[in-house]
Amino acid sequence: MDPREEDEEVEVEMEEDEEEVERGEESSVNLIKSMTQKLATEPVTVRVHDIVIKGNTKTKESVIEAQLRELREVTTMQELLQESVRANARLRALGIFDKCVITLDAGPEELSGTANVIVEVEEVKRPFSGDLGVFSKPETKAWTLEGTVKYKNLGGHAETLDATGCYGLDTTSELSAGVIYPRFKGLPASLSTRVTLLTQDWQRYSSYRERLSGFSVGLVGDNQHDISYNLTWRDLKDPSRCASKSVRRQLGHSLLSAVKYTYKRDDRDSAFRPRRGVAFISTTQIAGLGPDSRLLRFARQEVEVRLAIPLGFANAALNLGVAGGVILPWGPGYKTKPTPISDRFYMGGHSSLLGELKGPSALLGFRTRGVGPSELRRPPVGPTEKGDGEVVAVPKKDTLGGDLAVSGFADFSFDLPMRFFKEYGIHAHTFVCAGNLLPLTGEGASAWSLRNFFSGFRVSSGAGIVIPTKLFRLEVNYCYLLRYQDSDRVKRGVQISLNSPQ
């Protein structure tokens, strides 16, 4: 079937993500009817002959073409329509066009069965944009104020230049600037380069403060793959001078030169309340790339699998998750060298079990960095000189993190039997989670066995209510600890956790 026979101009306008099929001149209702019927019942073969781009003054044509590459490969009219919608969405997502209209026109007369695609764009008049917001970081239990200024399409490559400042009271401050090129050199990935200056305070948990100044460049794939290189100057300090011995041994300057590859797949039906599907993430990091043997050298791997199983009643679903991670030093002396404390694994805190996919970290019922190896801090100079027995203060500890971490959970979620709750997606859940971490290197790594590792698992269970909102997922849980160790920092009872998905 030749669409040209109808001598028809199809314009697909997607201003409001809708398609409108219009007839250019005097149109008859019948023609449209037969046309739509044909499209609905059988494939209409068509080939794209030419793509015409109009309206771009600053933006390079190649940038727009890179977003339209799939259009060239279509074989049917139906595909062409679908791909046009997708391409339009992609072009809009670049954020450099105020308006973007894709018109499908008939190809040249001598070539039947072809179509021309006309892309009309209107570039934004104001390339600047700014954002200001307050964010919560569940892992550090801190709130931060963040501001971003963006300048888009400066060189016509649809690149985004941005400068971000982030400040958290006493905890974090970050300044960073970066450039992102979407669909770099025709790859299905965007190139992102970034310069960062970050100060992160871990004094509350591990008595150190780290200052990171670095540069990273990465290819962020459109869907599953993400690879990046990172060069960071790390400076660990202990301004309070109360760090434990193991933390003191970690202080000082170091240079990280690392490649990180992330493979992520998430086929679950919802990020907030998954009821069906599988999600998988694997992150591999190799540090120490470069001829200098004094660079930080370690390899880090983490894996997480999540599974959502529908149960068929009351919207109920069972979510299962297993995560594991390991970090090991390499190079001469790898047997005795401790791993960098900032790269180790930590567990506990307020993150939700069904939150972001990020390896073994969530364990409800424990405080932030509350699980695993710890060491006594340096006692304060004052009170030791006073009485012998009258030391009132509880000795504080530094969390050291683990080199090997495994955690898992089972979460059963179901609808509450009230219409009011159902309407807003508020549901209940009960859960069991378990996890353990242990050091493999450094001084803390005494002989360990797999049996010890598994018998040392911390287990907690609980139940709660989940309130999903547009921006975040809020959980109010009651936690009950089934197994823990004396050195853990536990948090029984009611816990509130706030999580943004992914």
Next chain:
Amino acid sequence: MSMMEMASPSDATGSTSVPGDLVLVTRPPAFGLPTACPACLPAFLYLRMAAVSFQEQVTAVEPDSEDLPSVEYGENVGFASENGGVVEFLRREKIVDLDAGLSDSEKAELETCKAMMESWVADASAYELWMRDNDRQCKAVYFAQLPWGLVQALDWKQRVAVMQRLGVTPENAAVRSEELYRKAGNAYSALSVLLGDQKFFFNNRPTSLDALVLGHLLFHMKVPFEISTLKGEISKHQNLVNYAESWSKQLLGEDGAPIDAAFQPKVPPPPPPPARAAPAKEKEKPAKKPRSEKDILFKKRAKYFVIAQFVAVLMYVVFAGFEVEGDDEVGDDDE
């Protein structure tokens, strides 16, 4: 505290000490010195003179830390940057005090000389170490274990800081250095007179001043600086040179010679048991006791009140149809 009363059979530093007893944290060794850091060397010599056995721990990645040298004694730590430094910490923890037993007038003299060492002499020493011509030696002292890139950045940063502290600018370098060296020369003369032909500065027994002076002398005599004005100044005083050389042999055991018997290390008294010895639960209780039932109830209620308020706000946000656009509104909705 007399420290020459016994000589333990150990022949190497720390070989007999119980792990975790006494640890000296210094910058790494170089140029035949146990630690090539001008601040750490006196602390090392102090412990050697006190004949205390200790373990050495090297940290090579903190060129800009003021906490070094530090001494670890069980859970307790004495940092150089803290009140009185390492020597004061050793005295406070009753490990060793070389200056005990000096008469008041001797103490006064000791303090004066130490002040002179820590100001005039230390400034001249820092200038010589951080001057551009001695760049190679300076890097060996502070940056030997750091990766390329960090060395250059930290070296530059530190040099600027040191020169700023000393008040040296490119314009006044000649004048200022002359002044620094003159003061150091004066200090050497004074020390030379005070030492005379004695074995130590006071009473034929080591003091903290001996450690300080020896550390400085050995550092400038052993490190092969390109420009070593201070070495020239030191060599003007033969008794100081002899003093440094003889003690370097006896304390550091160079040229295959064993460490002098008088300075064979002995094990320090064990550190006090760490606070964790008592069960943690018992300790938590006294801290909590002062809170009366009422307080606890009040706190609990306050907590629930806050939670209730938060939930109320949230309910409002969810049910009152408050639509937060979130990521959707990246500024593209102007028609």
